[in-house]
Amino acid sequence: xxxxxxxxxxxxxxxxxxxxxxxxxxxxELARAQTxxxxxxxxxxxxxxxxxxxxxxxxxDPAYYERRPKLAIPADQIIDIGADSTGHPLGLHPxxxxxxxxxxxxxxxxxxxxxxxxxxxSHFRGTDxxxxxxxxxxxxxxxxxxxxxxxxxxxxxxxAWNTQQQLxxxxxxxxxxxxxxxxxxxxxFSSPNSAFSLEEAEYSRMSAKRIVAHGATSARxxxxxxxxxxxxxxxxxxxxxxxxxxxxxxxxxPQTALGGALSAVGSAVASGAGTKLxxxxxxxxxxxxxxxxxxxxxxxxxxxxxxxxxxFYTDLKNQRLLEQTVVLxxxxxxxxxxxxxxxxxxxGSGGLxxxxxxxxxxxIYGRAASLxxxxxxxxxxxxxxxxxxxxxxxxxxxxxxxxWLGADSSQILGADFRQAGVEFI
Amino acid sequence: xxxxxxxxxxxxxxxGFGASEQEAxxxxxxxxxxxxxxxxxxxxxxxxxxxxxxxxxxxxxxSNGPFNPNxxxxxxxxxWLFRMVYTxxxxxxxxxxxxxxxxxxxxxxxxxxxxxEGATRxxxxxxxxxxxxxxxxxxxxxxxxQLELFRDLALGNYRDLLLAVAQDVAMxxxxxxxxxxxxxPQENFARELMELxxxxxxxxxxxxxYAGARVFTGWNLKRHDFARGNDQRSDFYWSxxxxxxGPKTFSFPIYRxxxxxxxxxxxxxxxxxxxxxxxxxxxxxxxxAFLCRKLYAFFVNDTGPIDxxxxxxxxxxxxxxxxxxxxxxxxxFQSREFQDPVNYWARYSxxxxxxxxxxxxxxxxxxxxxxxxxPLANMGQxxxxxxxxxxxxxxxxxxxxxxxLARMNFASALSENQRFALRTAALDHGLSSEAVLDxxxxxxxxxxxxxDSRQELLNYLxxxxxxxxxxxxxxxxxxxxxxxxxxxxxxxxx
Numbered sequence: 012x013x014x015x016x017x018x019x020x021x022x023x024x025x026x027x028x029x030x031x032x033x034x035x036x037x038x039x040e041l042a043r044a045q046t047x048x049x050x051x052x053x054x055x056x057x058x059x060x061x062x063x064x065x066x067x068x069x070x071x072d073p074a075y076y077e078r079r080p081k082l083a084i085p086a087d088q089i090i091d092i093g094a095d096s097t098g099h100p101l102g103l104h105p106x107x108x109x110x111x112x113x114x115x116x117x118x119x120x121x122x123x124x125x126x127x128x129x130x131x132x133s134h135f136r137g138t139d140x141x142x143x144x145x146x147x148x149x150x151x152x153x154x155x156x157x158x159x160x161x162x163x164x165x166x167x168x169x170x171a172w173n174t175q176q177q178l179x180x181x182x183x184x185x186x187x188x189x190x191x192x193x194x195x196x197x198x199x200f201s202s203p204n205s206a207f208s209l210e211e212a213e214y215s216r217m218s219a220k221r222i223v224a225h226g227a228t229s230a231r232x233x234x235x236x237x238x239x240x241x242x243x244x245x246x247x248x249x250x251x252x253x254x255x256x257x258x259x260x261x262x263x264x265p266q267t268a269l270g271g272a273l274s275a276v277g278s279a280v281a282s283g284a285g286t287k288l289x290x291x292x293x294x295x296x297x298x299x300x301x302x303x304x305x306x307x308x309x310x311x312x313x314x315x316x317x318x319x320x321x322x323f324y325t326d327l328k329n330q331r332l333l334e335q336t337v338v339l340x341x342x343x344x345x346x347x348x349x350x351x352x353x354x355x356x357x358x359g360s361g362g363l364x365x366x367x368x369x370x371x372x373x374x375i376y377g378r379a380a381s382l383x384x385x386x387x388x389x390x391x392x393x394x395x396x397x398x399x400x401x402x403x404x405x406x407x408x409x410x411x412x413x414x415w416l417g418a419d420s421s422q423i424l425g426a427d428f429r430q431a432g433v434e435f436i
Numbered sequence: 437x438x439x440x441x442x443x444x445x446x447x448x449x450x451x452g453f454g455a456s457e458q459e460a461x462x463x464x465x466x467x468x469x470x471x472x473x474x475x476x477x478x479x480x481x482x483x484x485x486x487x488x489x490x491x492x493x494x495x496x497x498x499s500n501g502p503f504n505p506n507x508x509x510x511x512x513x514x515x516w517l518f519r520m521v522y523t524x525x526x527x528x529x530x531x532x533x534x535x536x537x538x539x540x541x542x543x544x545x546x547x548x549x550x551x552x553e554g555a556t557r558x559x560x561x562x563x564x565x566x567x568x569x570x571x572x573x574x575x576x577x578x579x580x581x582q583l584e585l586f587r588d589l590a591l592g593n594y595r596d597l598l599l600a601v602a603q604d605v606a607m608x609x610x611x612x613x614x615x616x617x618x619x620x621p622q623e624n625f626a627r628e629l630m631e632l633x634x635x636x637x638x639x640x641x642x643x644x645x646y647a648g649a650r651v652f653t654g655w656n657l658k659r660h661d662f663a664r665g666n667d668q669r670s671d672f673y674w675s676x677x678x679x680x681x682g683p684k685t686f687s688f689p690i691y692r693x694x695x696x697x698x699x700x701x702x703x704x705x706x707x708x709x710x711x712x713x714x715x716x717x718x719x720x721x722x723x724x725a726f727l728c729r730k731l732y733a734f735f736v737n738d739t740g741p742i743d744x745x746x747x748x749x750x751x752x753x754x755x756x757x758x759x760x761x762x763x764x765x766x767x768x769f770q771s772r773e774f775q776d777p778v779n780y781w782a783r784y785s786x787x788x789x790x791x792x793x794x795x796x797x798x799x800x801x802x803x804x805x806x807x808x809x810x811p812l813a814n815m816g817q818x819x820x821x822x823x824x825x826x827x828x829x830x831x832x833x834x835x836x837x838x839x840x841l842a843r844m845n846f847a848s849a850l851s852e853n854q855r856f857a858l859r860t861a862a863l864d865h866g867l868s869s870e871a872v873l874d875x876x877x878x879x880x881x882x883x884x885x886x887x888d889s890r891q892e893l894l895n896y897l898x899x900x901x902x903x904x905x906x907x908x909x910x911x912x913x914x915x916x917x918x919x920x921x922x923x924x925x926x927x928x929x930x
Contacts, residue, residue: 135545150824168837176813178838188836191814201845203852203915210900211912218896218920219844225888226925234739234784238835238925242844245837 052415053276053289053338054155054181056141057316059134059297061342062356063363063398064382065304066107066313067121067375071100074382078349082304082356092375095123099379105305106313109321113367118324118333120435122407123377124361124390126400130344132358134297137343142180144405144424154408155288156184157423158416168244169251171288172279174272179290188241189290190248195256195275200249220246255279262326265318269293273323281330287416293319296342300353324367333369337415337436340365341404347396348382360392361400364407370415372435377401406430439878443468446780449881449930450735451475451769452526453792456799457879468775476591476766478525485523486515486562495521495795498806505560506581507553509543512560513819514805516583520792521800527765531590532583533788534734537830539601539633540822541582541610549609550670557669558606559583559820579671582606583820591762594727594754595718598633602710603672605657611825614657614670617678621649628825634717636726640687647684651698651709654679679706690716718759724751728764735765736774737782738831739929746773781883781929784831787815789930790843797880798847798918799854807849814842835928847922851915858914859907867905869897873917880921889924896920 069075070086089102090111101121103110113119127146131137139149152160159171159182171182171189182189192198202215223246226239258278264270272291279286295312302309320338327333345362361380367373380390380398392399405428409420413429414436421427438461440448447468448455452475455463463471474481489497497503497514505515523529546555561581580588582604589597601607602625608614616622626648630640658673685697690712698709717723728750732742749771750764757763768774785793791808812818816839822828851858861879866872873893877885885893897903897913921927 134548150826173838188838190836191838198841200841201848203848203855203919204912205848206852208912211916214896214899215848215916215920218892218899219923222889222892222920222924225886225892229886229888231886232739234832235925235929237832238840238928241835241837242840242925245841248837249841 049283049285050335050415051280051287051289051337052155052411053273053291053336055320055338055340056138056179056181056290056292057296057340057342058138058292058294059342060137060344060346060358061296061362062298062302062304062309063123063345063361064348065302065309066104067123067363067379068102068104069099069379069382070102072379072382074348074384078382078384080350081354082302082350084304088305095375095377095379097378101375101379104310104313106310107317109317109324110367112321113324114373117373118369118371119367119373120365120371121375122364122366122402122433122435123375123379124398124401125341125364125377125404125407126344126361127403127405128400130360130397130400132344132360134343134358139180141341141343141404142183144408151183152185153179153181153183154423155181156187158412158418159184159187159189159288161418161423162187167285168248169284169286171290172276172284172286173290174275175290175292179292182288182290188244190245190252192252192275195252195278198249198252198256200246251282251284255282255284258282260322260326261329262322264322264326265315267315267319269315269319270322273319274326277323277326280327280332280336298346298355299351299357300355302350302355320367327369335369337366337368337371337411339407339411345398348384348391348398349396360397362398364404366407366411366435368436370436374435376433376435402430402433403428406433407435410434410436438464440464440881442777442780443775444471445881446775446777447471447475447769448526449793450774450783452523452530453520453789454796454881454930456796459796469770472766472769475525475527476762476769478528478591481524483524483528485519488522489515489518493801494518495800496802496804496806498804506562506565507556509552509556509559509820510806510809512556512581512583513809515560516819517788517792517795517805517808520788521795528587528590531761531765532586533786534731535586535590535597536583536819537822537827538730539582539586539607540825540827541606541820542822542824543820546606546609549614550605554669555606557581558604558609579605591765592760594723594759594761595715597761598629598714598718599711601633602629602652602655602714605670605672608655608657608672609670613652613655616649616653616655617675618653618680621646621653621680623649625649625652625655629714629717632826634726635688635720635722639720639722644686644688647686648713650680650682650684651713654703654706655710674707676703676706679703679709681706684709684713686713686716688716688720719755724754727751728754731765731768733830734783735768737779738784739782743773746771781926783930784834785928785930786828786830787812787817787834787839787843788819790815790928791846793930794847794850794922798850798922799857800850801854801857803850803853808846811842811846811849815839815846840928843928844919844923848919851919851922854918855911855915858918859910860914862910862914862917863905863907869894869903872903872905872910872913873897876917876921880918880927882921882924883926883929885926889926893917893920 068089070089076083088105091102092114094100140146142153143149144154166187173189173191176193200216202212204211223239223242227243255278260274260277264274276289341364342362346356346359351357384395405424409428410433412418412420412423440460441464444463495518499511503511505511520529543555559581560583563578563580585600611625612622613625623645627645631637654675656673656675657670659670681703683697683700689696698712725747728747729742753767754764862872865875
């Protein structure tokens with residue numbers, strides 16, 4: 012019987028690649044060969060619409076205090092990080108002490124006023140736009156899914172790693188499957204006899220592995236063979252995820268879901284899992300009411316974010332792995348300049364993206380918006396309600412694709428979005 | 437206990453969710469022809485399935501507080517799973533699943549507009565269970581949830597189904613129909629009506645979408661906000677004063693005589709515009725084939741190319757019977773192609789089908805449907821939450837390392853839970869590895885295994901000592917074998 016190396020199945024425009032049979036060791040070699048410098052990109056999505064103005068604060072703009080009497084952070088509580096290119100002094104939310112450390116290391120790039128024309132203020136649509144990089148038709152595969160599809164096959168099953176239970180659209184590819192590994196310890200093969208006898212559980216596991224090893228090469232039709240190959244790939248990822256699970260981090264991560272997810276990513280990077288793309292997300296940013304920037308909801312969000320991100324940064328720095336990692340953080344939109352009647356903010360437009368990593372050129376990019384509510388204020392839109400975007404988010408993506416992933420951003424994004432002013436990597 | 441005849445098993449896996457050991461004998465007795473009629477003419481079979489919820493020795497339900505499937509989405513999901521396992525009308529429940537995917541409407545977005553309970557009601561409410569509500573709220577009629585609409589019109593007239601869906605609260609909210617008003621037509625519903633529900637993407641123009649949007653202006657919702665906080669309800673509400681009463685012209689004929697323009701009408705008569713457009717779309721020459729292709733992939737084969745001759749034959753029936761889905765589906769099952777063994781096992785099971793089939797074939801007494809919800813999400817399918825309006829990506833797209841692990845581990849959890857019954861079954865059916873393997877393969881209706889796979893399973897049974905049917909061996913191997921079979925690649929197909 013001929014050994015099957017690769018098959019593609021096309022189904023309504025979608026296809027999936029079957030892994031050829033190969034021993035786990037070989038696959039890790041393959042992964043390393045594919046990844047070259049074993050660079051990786053961690054995408055962190057803040058779900059709900061992060062209030063950029065509470066994160067990176069224009070604390071000397073009088074309009075900031077006029078338009079947010081309850082939500083504005085007093086200037087003396089801000090963590091000063093200097094000024095942007097137009098001389099606007101800016102500071103970080105007081106909880107972001109860890110980010111300040113990263114900024115001082117020159118490894119944190121803050122990208123102000125990112126967005127796109129006619130910004131959607133819908134969570135679903137906004138997230139889909141950022142996921143597909145296509146504001147006009149935000150359906151189908153994601154921008155990183157598209158990137159995965161351009162990789163030469165056979166693509167290592169752990170090339171991308173999703174820390175959430177559901178696959179995000181950004182990682183949705185036509186031909187490459189992405190494992191969802193929300194929990195390192197439960198990503199395992201279960202046997203009904205595990206609780207009674209480790210020996211019996213092992214018999215189950217060995218049988219299952221042997222059955223699919225046969226089936227991948229000799230199954231009666233290509234579809235059954237494909238499922239066999241998929242399970243084989245699953246077994247292979249299990250072993251490698253098991254290695255990651257056994258790794259001990261060098262920093263103490265907070266006991267939050269975000270902390271756990273970044274801890275897993277840190278362990279995967281340190282274990283040489285060979286993964287190129289990681290997806291992490293955390294939610295709660297849709298602060299319509301009682302935002303309580305300084306002491307309540309938003310402060311808690313910042314504390315959670317800061318704690319997990321600092322631990323991750325420290326963990327990688329300790330192991331000298333910062334050089335090969337870039338973390339890109341985004342949210343589906345920013346929020347209104349003025350606070351609303353419920354001491355919160357409504358969906359807005361231009362927001363903040365940021366990135367950090369050993370190779371990132373730290374600093375403040377873009378120009379802070381003047382928040383003065385004047386009809387002729389070009390920095391605002393929608394009657395002065397929202398911050399107008401200045402840098403298309405696709406320019407940020409293009410920079411990552413061209414200069415970090417080593418691919419062609421025009422091909423991936425469908426057009427040329429390269430521009431000056433986003434040389435953060 | 438009987439083993440399903442191959443042709444009967446094929447029919448039941450496609451037209452329903454398989455059969456338990458207890459049910460197999462009954463279906464075998466009927467034979468394929470009579471079984472088709474029993475499945476298709478399901479009204480002749482009484483089906484008080486919901487009254488069985490909570491019964492002993494059945495699939496269980498776990499809820500946060502009292503069981504409330506009309507207001508709590510988690511309970512609604514469990515109720516639907518329960519129905520799929522125990523229904524006396526498998527094809528009705530299967531068609532409801534088909535329509536749910538076809539008219540894909542998602543709970544998450546609806547919660548933003550209707551609240552959590554409102555969204556559940558819009559999707560799953562059974563009107564008859566709302567006597568209290570009617571009295572308390574003083575309303576005459578409680579609208580049926582979208583799932584109940586699909587069950588009522590499962591094999592009905594497709595034009596009637598389209599018209600009902602256009603007035604369904606969940607659909608109207610989902611596709612923003614409630615903001616579709618004169619001077620500000622909202623295109624979402626008109627677009628999906630043409631692109632996803634009738635003619636398909638290449639057979640209409642942007643102008644058609646705009647005209648269609650104008651047709652449905654005024655097809656809105658009326659919200660009733662009651663004093664008790666979250667107890668919000670919306671009903672479909674036709675607003676003549678918000679209807680665009682001008683003429684609407686399309687690129688395809690609307691009326692039998694070929695006219696392509698819906699005439700200007702008085703606002704009061706404007707509802708007829710929608711009826712006319714839906715009638716035209718149901719009868720459009722592309723719609724029959726579009727629908728029948730989906731039916732073919734769902735019922736006959738999704739691992740190979742679609743047989744266009746079958747599709748065209750079924751489409752002819754669709755038009756000849758005036759869009760009668762019952763006759764289309766009956767013809768599909770009676771067709772030579774459907775019954776051809778080459779189409780046995782030629783379809784990837786949907787996660788929900790996988791779970792319900794294991795429930796029926798391995799057993800589920802005392803297992804809670806709630807324990808299947810998270811695994812189903814990991815397999816890629818949460819009921820009432822399709823990824824977007826285009827529905828789920830089916831076929832090979834169900835398969836990934838994570839989704840296969842989810843299926844395999846769910847099979848393990850269920851087998852572990854059912855191990856007492858599985859031990860008894862093993863003890864009753866064999867004092868040798870061959871005998872017990874043959875029994876399980878028959879009960880779990882697996883396609884004929886190749887020699888190597890069969891040998892591996894025998895090796896598993898004989899792993900540390902020859903299997904002779906002792907109690908301790910049956911304790912381990914009964915559950916273990918059920919797991920390995922359900923986790924096998926062959927078992928992922930129906």
